[in-house]
Amino acid sequence: MREIQIGGLVPFTTIDYPGKLAAVLFLVGCPLRCAYCSNPHLLQVGDGPYDPEKTFDWIKSRTGRLEAIVFSGGEALMQGDATIEYMKRVRELGFAIGLHTNGFYPDLLKRAAPFVDWAGIDYKATRAKYESLVGNGIAYDQMSKSLDFWISTGKDFEVRVTCDPRFITKDDLMEIVQDCAGRGVKKIAIQKYQPHFEDAEHATTPEAREQFFNNTELRNYINSKFESVVWRE
Numbered sequence: 697m698r699e700i701q702i703g704g705l706v707p708f709t710t711i712d713y714p715g716k717l718a719a720v721l722f723l724v725g726c727p728l729r730c731a732y733c734s735n736p737h738l739l740q741v742g743d744g745p746y747d748p749e750k751t752f753d754w755i756k757s758r759t760g761r762l763e764a765i766v767f768s769g770g771e772a773l774m775q776g777d778a779t780i781e782y783m784k785r786v787r788e789l790g791f792a793i794g795l796h797t798n799g800f801y802p803d804l805l806k807r808a809a810p811f812v813d814w815a816g817i818d819y820k821a822t823r824a825k826y827e828s829l830v831g832n833g834i835a836y837d838q839m840s841k842s843l844d845f846w847i848s849t850g851k852d853f854e855v856r857v858t859c860d861p862r863f864i865t866k867d868d869l870m871e872i873v874q875d876c877a878g879r880g881v882k883k884i885a886i887q888k889y890q891p892h893f894e895d896a897e898h899a900t901t902p903e904a905r906e907q908f909f910n911n912t913e914l915r916n917y918i919n920s921k922f923e924s925v926v927w928r929e
């Protein structure tokens with residue numbers, strides 16, 4: 697079996713797994729090409745610069761200091777069995793396993809689920825605008841299947857919506873949150889879009905990025921729909 701390809705590592709974080717001290721592994725490879733991707737160096741599957749066994753030994757050395765290891769990317773599930781086997785080994789050390797996923801691989805998510813304790817699932821846009829944002833025509837349906845499956849597990853998770861004003865309007869955000877609430881999502885994070893590079897053709901203004909966060913009516917509505925709403929500004 698192919699070894700896991702690790703492209704990056706954050707050794708300590710308090711924000712990537714709710715309520716737990718964690719480290720994050722960034723796995724290489726992603727089937728999507730989101731317009732706002734801040735990790736373009738992680739999109740191609742290739743030799744990750746981190747040696748998997750040395751990284752495993754480092755994770756082992758964090759026993760008692762960290763509580764969770766988060767698998768992020770890229771799209772962590774794109775590496776299939778290599779990711780799942782590694783999750784299994786890390787979990788056996790006693791760490792909780794977190795997964796950040798764009799939901800593109802519902803079948804792999806099912807196979808990984810026994811080894812994942814918490815997931816952050818991206819819901820990137822309305823169905824109508826999904827393809828224009830992520831560059832893939834089946835991504836919405838895949839995410840939708842993953843979301844429904846994860847809800848059916850009863851395991852903890854949050855849905856994450858990044859409000860990129862080039863692809864999301866306030867009405868779109870309402871549509872997304874209503875869909876999530878209707879499916880039974882309990883926790884949602886509304887994230888501010890932070891441009892990582894200049895888009896000369898479709899530049900965004902601070903006001904456009906702020907519009908989702910300074911609208912009291914919208915905020916109150918969203919806050920009323922979920923048990924937990926995190927506003928990541």
Ligand code: SF4
Nearest residue numbers: 726728729730733770
């Ligand atoms: S899913 Fe994440 S890693 Fe993949 S292209 Fe989109 S933002 Fe980048």
